[in-house]
Amino acid sequence: MAKDETMLSPKLDIVFKMLFGNENNKDILKAFLSDMLDIPESELHNIRIKNPEIEPTSINEKYYRLDLNLDIGDQLVNIEMQVRAEKYYPDRTLLYWSKLYSSQLEEGEPYSKLCPCISINILDFVLFGEHEDVHSEFSVWDVEHNKKLSDKMQIHFFELKKVKDGIDKGNRKNLWLQFIKSTKKEEFEMLRTAEMSALDRAIDDLYNMNNNERLKELARMREKAMHDKASELEEAIQTGRAEILAKMKAFGISESDINKILSINS
Numbered sequence: 046m047a048k049d050e051t052m053l054s055p056k057l058d059i060v061f062k063m064l065f066g067n068e069n070n071k072d073i074l075k076a077f078l079s080d081m082l083d084i085p086e087s088e089l090h091n092i093r094i095k096n097p098e099i100e101p102t103s104i105n106e107k108y109y110r111l112d113l114n115l116d117i118g119d120q121l122v123n124i125e126m127q128v129r130a131e132k133y134y135p136d137r138t139l140l141y142w143s144k145l146y147s148s149q150l151e152e153g154e155p156y157s158k159l160c161p162c163i164s165i166n167i168l169d170f171v172l173f174g175e176h177e178d179v180h181s182e183f184s185v186w187d188v189e190h191n192k193k194l195s196d197k198m199q200i201h202f203f204e205l206k207k208v209k210d211g212i213d214k215g216n217r218k219n220l221w222l223q224f225i226k227s228t229k230k231e232e233f234e235m236l237r238t239a240e241m242s243a244l245d246r247a248i249d250d251l252y253n254m255n256n257n258e259r260l261k262e263l264a265r266m267r268e269k270a271m272h273d274k275a276s277e278l279e280e281a282i283q284t285g286r287a288e289i290l291a292k293m294k295a296f297g298i299s300e301s302d303i304n305k306i307l308s309i310n311s
Contacts, residue, residue, distance in 0.1 A: 052233065052255050055225045055247075056169050056205065058111040059099065059267040061126040063260070064250060066097050066113045073250070074115075076243030078122070080217040081165065081203070090118040111267075114145075121145055122163045126225075130170035138166055142200055163199040167225060171206050179207045180218060214239050224248070 053060050065074050079086040093116040113124040123145055142164045149159055181202045185194040205226045220239050233248045254260050
């Protein structure tokens with residue numbers, strides 16, 4: 046295996062789920078969650094992967110979600126790897142979190158049965174351009190008195206584009222994120238110098254996946270489906286833009302005014 050060989054990318058959602066959603070990799074998943082959420086591994090009891098299956102027939106469906114849904118003792122956790130930027134991604138995240146939270150109760154059951162729900166979003170784009178922090182955490186607060194309403198809501202965003210190059214052994218979050226964003230064998234080998242056993246096992250598992258032609262074909266199909274989705278969205282945007290231009294011109298709006306309006310709303 047050449048040092049600069051391109052490997053399967055952990056940030057491709059199907060590869061991410063195969064790595065962290067594999068029943069045989071729960072030790073890797075536990076270490077990952079412990080580091081990303083700053084929770085001691087000893088407190089992560091009875092991790093149950095609620096949706097481990099990946100339907101091969103659905104891999105090339107453009108809108109097929111490959112998130113990871115977990116039951117961890119008295120907590121529900123959803124992990125999503127998102128490669129393509131979406132303008133309303135925070136709204137989407139709130140919707141998915143609310144569905145996760147509300148799904149806990151059957152009709153007539155008491156609110157006391159509701160468990161904390163944690164949403165982890167790993168993004169391959171910049172969502173919060175106003176600061177350089179890799180990790181952003183949100184909950185519900187009383188703005189006036191700086192008081193948290195409840196500890197049952199946690200929404201985390203990790204932005205891969207903000208992760209600095211170089212190995213910082215004291216920053217385990219960044220080491221995991223560097224693993225997820227890496228594509229070259231030499232990058233993964235550099236991460237081994239951090240001497241994190243769970244991370245080393247994740248790299249070994251990725252290497253094994255990279256030698257499996259069937260898995261590589263599924264990853265190729267998934268990547269193509271995601272490219273097709275992005276192309277369709279871009280085409281829809283351009284089509285809509287052309288229709289808006291035509292209608293503006295029909296109303297007698299000048300070319301310069303049209304460009305001003307579109308630049309404001311772009």
